[in-house]
Amino acid sequence: MKKNSTxxxxxxxxxxxxxxxxxxxxxxxxxxVGDVFIVANCNGAVNIGSVGVNQTWDLSTFSATNSTxxxxxxxxxxxxxxxxxxxxxxxxTLYYKGNASSLExxxxxxxxxxxxxxxxxTEQLLKFPFQLGDSLTDTWANSFDNGLTFFRQGTSHVxxxxxxxxxxxxxxFGNVLRVRTVQTYTDSIPGLGIMYSYVNTMYNWYMPGQHxxxxxxxxxxxxxxxxxxxxxxxxxLVTASxxxxxxxxxxxxxxxxxxxxxxxxxxxxxVNQLTFNLTDFTGREISLNVLPKSSNEFQLTPSKxxxxxxxxxxxxNGKTICSGRIQCIN
Numbered sequence: 046m047k048k049n050s051t052x053x054x055x056x057x058x059x060x061x062x063x064x065x066x067x068x069x070x071x072x073x074x075x076x077x078v079g080d081v082f083i084v085a086n087c088n089g090a091v092n093i094g095s096v097g098v099n100q101t102w103d104l105s106t107f108s109a110t111n112s113t114x115x116x117x118x119x120x121x122x123x124x125x126x127x128x129x130x131x132x133x134x135x136x137x138t139l140y141y142k143g144n145a146s147s148l149e150x151x152x153x154x155x156x157x158x159x160x161x162x163x164x165x166x167t168e169q170l171l172k173f174p175f176q177l178g179d180s181l182t183d184t185w186a187n188s189f190d191n192g193l194t195f196f197r198q199g200t201s202h203v204x205x206x207x208x209x210x211x212x213x214x215x216x217x218f219g220n221v222l223r224v225r226t227v228q229t230y231t232d233s234i235p236g237l238g239i240m241y242s243y244v245n246t247m248y249n250w251y252m253p254g255q256h257x258x259x260x261x262x263x264x265x266x267x268x269x270x271x272x273x274x275x276x277x278x279x280x281x282l283v284t285a286s287x288x289x290x291x292x293x294x295x296x297x298x299x300x301x302x303x304x305x306x307x308x309x310x311x312x313x314x315x316v317n318q319l320t321f322n323l324t325d326f327t328g329r330e331i332s333l334n335v336l337p338k339s340s341n342e343f344q345l346t347p348s349k350x351x352x353x354x355x356x357x358x359x360x361x362n363g364k365t366i367c368s369g370r371i372q373c374i375n
Contacts, residue, residue, distance in 0.1 A: 066177055067222040067253050069174065069222060069251055069253060070173045071145050071173050073253035073254050074148065075148050076141055076257065077117060078118060079117065080116070080117035081115070081117070081298065084112060084113045084115065085278050086111050086113060086275070087110060087276040087278070088108075088275060091106050092106075095207065098177065098207070098209070100223070102210070102221075104212060104214075104260055104278065105212045107213065107260075107276055107278055109280070114309075115133065115134050116134075117130050117132050124140070125163070125164070128151040128152060129143055135342070136155070137157065139152075140152035147171060147172045148171045148173075149169050151167050158191070162188070165186050165187065166184065166185050166187075171203070175205055175224070177207065178205060180202070181202075183201045193234055194234065195233065196232070197230055199230025199243075200230070201228050202227045204224070205225075206223055207223045208220075209221060209223075211223075211260055213278045213279075214278065215279070215280060221259065223248060223249070224249045224258075226249065228245040228247070229243070230243050230245075243265060243268075245263060245264070246263070246264045247263045247264075249261050259278060261277045262274065262275075297310060297359060299370075303373065303374045304372070305373070306346060306350060307344060312343075312359070312367070317361070317362075320363075321333055322358045322360070324356050324358070325354075333345050333346065334347075334348070345357075351373035351375060355371050355373060356368060356370060356371075357369055357370070
């Protein structure tokens, strides 16, 4: 009888494990200070697949047109004081407030276009915990000025509609929760009779432990026109380390890291008379071919294939302004 009871218990435990599903919470989902990751940006439609349990979503046909590197920093003293963190790239900054109960957007700064989006009512992206079948509805509002001051008002309907495995160009990932968000919003200028209407349907695939969706598909309809479809995926999974933090403090981001033969350097400011020195831990210097991509972005190619950890030092007028580690894999 004892053996039968033990067997029954084991079968029950196996059954529980077999139906386990991903659950998002603040610790495994919210952006964290020190995170650095690369997002591959894509145009064109992909098959978003079906709803339900144990799905396999094949997004391997994603075709990247370019990529964006993001670094997560504290938002203390920022434009939007309600924020806890900010995600910085070369062209934009996204502001978030994350806590044990929810993740919200608190502001956006499109530095490339010089446009700030200030939220008078923040947008809730997720509530915690969040798992299959959970949903939320949130109203939100912001304003922005691109020559004229627009007021944006919207409602978001969010639903976790499936979990399973997602196939990306960079690999296959299990224990993923898909979240569908439908944003319905308008941009208007009171008194001028100007109004634009939008419906944006987004699918985000979240893998607990990664502080960003590992894949996203967005379909935007403006004033009833044909949808414009965008997609993205994490070209490098989120990393956080002392090395990354030191790169952020010094105003430099190295990507991809680890790298094979070619890597890029983004500097937070434009500096003249730059030199780049790559050395191993014995002090031996490796020559580099430096190709400027913009005033503060450079493509570096070592003169030979490398394997191991190396130190990249950036100097301006002979003085060191920043340094960081690069891991080379060959």
